[in-house]
Structures are given as structure tokens and as C-alpha cells.
Amino acid sequence: xxxxxWACAFILVCIGFYRFGLPWLKRFDAANVAxxxxxxxxxxxxxAHFRHALDVxxxxxxxxxEVKTGTATHYLFEAQVFAxxxxxxxxxxxxxxxxxRRFYEDLPAALAGAAERxxxxxxxxxxxxxxxxxx
Numbered sequence: 437x438x439x440x441x442w443a444c445a446f447i448l449v450c451i452g453f454y455r456f457g458l459p460w461l462k463r464f465d466a467a468n469v470a471x472x473x474x475x476x477x478x479x480x481x482x483x484a485h486f487r488h489a490l491d492v493x494x495x496x497x498x499x500x501x502e503v504k505t506g507t508a509t510h511y512l513f514e515a516q517v518f519a520x521x522x523x524x525x526x527x528x529x530x531x532x533x534x535x536x537r538r539f540y541e542d543l544p545a546a547l548a549g550a551a552e553r554x555x556x557x558x559x560x561x562x563x564x565x566x567x568x569x570x571x
Contacts, residue, residue: 486536493535500524 478484500521501512510517511524514531518524556564 489536489539490532493532493539496535497528497531500528 478488498514500518502521503510503512503517510519511521512518513524513528516524516527518527
């Protein structure tokens with residue numbers, strides 16, 4: 437009797453995986469394929485670094501939050517209240533632009549520092565310092 441129950445449990449797990457797990461894996465695979473295709477297109481796009489800088493800056497800036505007070509809806513971005521979502525999104529877009537611009541302002545100093553450090557990775561530099569201190 438326990439073998440029948442284990443077989444039923446196995447079949448139910450397989451049905452659950454087919455119903456819920458497989459669509460999740462397909463979405464994951466589709467997103468991964470789209471990312472790989474985008475990377476292939478970026479190799480031939482001279483302005484791809486601007487898009488990547490804006491994407492990273494967009495991840496660093498908080499999203500616009502919707503706040504409902506009674507019947508009125510307000511939008512909150514960086515502790516400022518806006519009457520419409522468009523105003524809040526415009527302010528967020530300006531903030532993303534500022535963050536991305538700062539990246540490009542700091543880039544020459546970072547590249548100059550890389551020339552001083554040489555071609556070693558951070559791990560290689562740390563291990564060479566460790567070897568000097570131990571011996």
C-alpha cells in the first residue's frame with residue numbers, strides 16, 4: 437500500500453512541476469536568450485555603453501511610489517510629492533541622467549588609476565600584498 441502512495445505522490449509532484457515549474461523555466465530561458473541576443477547586438481553597437489550606463493543608473497535610483505490618500509492619488513519620488521505620475525517620472529529620469537553623467541565624469545580618474553595599478557585584478561593585487569606581508 438505504501439508503494440501505491442509513493443507512486444501517487446510522485447505523479448502529483450510531476451504534475452505540479454509540469455503545471456508550475458515548466459512555465460517558470462520557459463520564462464527564465466526566454467529571458468536568458470533575449471539577454472544573449474542583446475549582448476550580441478551590443479558588440480556591433482557603438483553607443484551600447486550609454487544604454488548600459490543608463491540601465492545601471494536606473495537600477496540605482498528608487499522607483500516612483502504611488503500614495504493614495506482618501507480619493508486622491510499622489511506620487512512620491514525622493515521625498516517629494518507630485519500630483520501626476522508624469523511629473524514624478526520626469527524627475528526620476530533627470531535623476532537617472534545625473535547618476536549616469538557622474539559615472540562618465542569619474543571614468544577618466546578610474547582609468548588613470550587602472551594604469552597605475554597595472555593589469556592585475558583586485559584578487560591578484562591582494563594576494564601579492566598578502567605574500568609580501570607573510571614572508
